[in-house]
Amino acid sequence: MKRKLASFAVFATLVACGDDSESKPCKVDDPRTCSKGLVCEPVVGEADPACFRPVEIRGSVIDLRTEVAIAAARVNAEEASGRPIGDVAETGIGGTYAIRIPSTRQDGSGAPVGQTITLRAAARDYVPFPSGFRVALPLDTAQATEAADGAWVVAGGPAVIGLEPLPSDRVGLASISGTVGLPSDGSLGFGTMVVAERASGGETITGRVNQRGEFVLFNVPPGSYTVQAYRRGVNYVAAGVAVERADVKGVRLDVAETGTATLAGSVSIVAGNGATSVVMVLESTFDETLARGILVPGLRAPEPGLAPNIKGDFRIDGIPDGRYVILAAFENDGLVRDPDPDISGTQIQHIVVSGGVTSASPKFKVTSAVRMVGPGAGETVEAVTGQPTFRWQAYSSAKRYDVELFDNFGTRLWIKSVTTTNAAYDGAVALEPGFPYQWRLTAFGNAGNPISMTEDLRGVFEIAP
Incomplete structure (x- = not known):
């Protein structure tokens, strides 16, 4: 039957x-x-x-x-x-x-x-x-x-x-809306990111394009902006936009005739096993404190959809003109960028792509991550009752650990140095129920140099109501 x-x-x-x-x-x-x-x-x-x-x-x-x-x-x-x-x-x-x-x-x-x-x-x-x-x-x-x-x-x-509601001084701001030209291959608009960057710096607003090529950027403070679209395999002609209090409509971003670039580089795993990935973040969205930003869709090695498999050379094709931060071992794969600033290949890498040419061929050194016990050791937001105690596994050769706590805006709320594998939160800032926080840890060796840290996307938790 x-x-x-x-x-x-x-x-x-x-x-x-x-x-x-x-x-x-x-x-x-x-x-x-x-x-x-x-x-x-x-x-x-x-x-x-x-x-x-x-x-x-x-x-x-x-x-x-x-x-x-x-x-x-x-x-x-x-x-x-x-x-x-x-x-x-x-x-x-x-x-x-x-x-x-x-x-x-x-x-x-x-x-x-x-x-x-x-x-x-x-x-x-x-x-x-x-x-x-x-x-x-x-x-x-x-x-x-x-x-x-x-x-x-x-x-x-x-x-x-x-x-999360914006602060009161950012309520009632304008929006920018418009359309992007669709690629000549007949593909639809989704997969394109639109970015408004204030000419004087300090403000970047991002949004996604729908199938018809339409976009809306919310909460744009007054100022002069460059609006640009980013899509793998396509360059766009940017538009200048002046924003006051009223919404700005009808912005048009057309496909440019210039070709895109290829980025070639390498990753060296100096400690630990496995493989990693490399992603490209738009530089104007990168937060130095949190070491993260908005990923440009499709700009990843290996190809999007594949599990991390980079152990040496990598290549990313179809990169549009722009300024980027290149991040290795950003995803949860048991590896992290080697944090020791005295070793070459451990710094966060910035590149410029112009006219289809990249300004550098980045080389990275990554190492095994300090493994969290909790809270937030998995890939979900863990609810914590009462004040949190942070726990992790001992890291080989580590003599000291620095534990830091951040709020969702990247503000560091607390830091504590310990020689054990746990630290109870005793900061002056009361943690609000229902809102996310992230703790991070850096391990230091005999010479006082950082030798590893926890993974970028772990350690997120909230206080239970």
């Missing part, structure tokens, strides 16, 4: 693709080849795709403090590597949104093959998410269930996004 039901499910989806579906299967890139409400997607083990109800992430955006719904927020989904997937959604009056996630189906039932997805959100008068070290928790589309309308839906948990 199960075999017959499965066969019927395949037949039903194929029939929905059109009047002549058996001789003309649907086309993945042409939604017109499926009936209304269905999408054409590949099936594991099948030569031809078929029509199915969509896979969607359905959630809401709320005020982190009051839990009131936020309308007109923009939400987009990304793969674990940071590559955008699906379109940009805008929340309705009730703060709800739905994003279709293109998927491969397990079989004729339509159940999706799992993908790890994270979400980004931005809205007027709110701090964008993620930002600082407030990380986006992963969603697994393999957990999708059939909703009443037949769609395969992932909901709840990380699909409910809380945004």
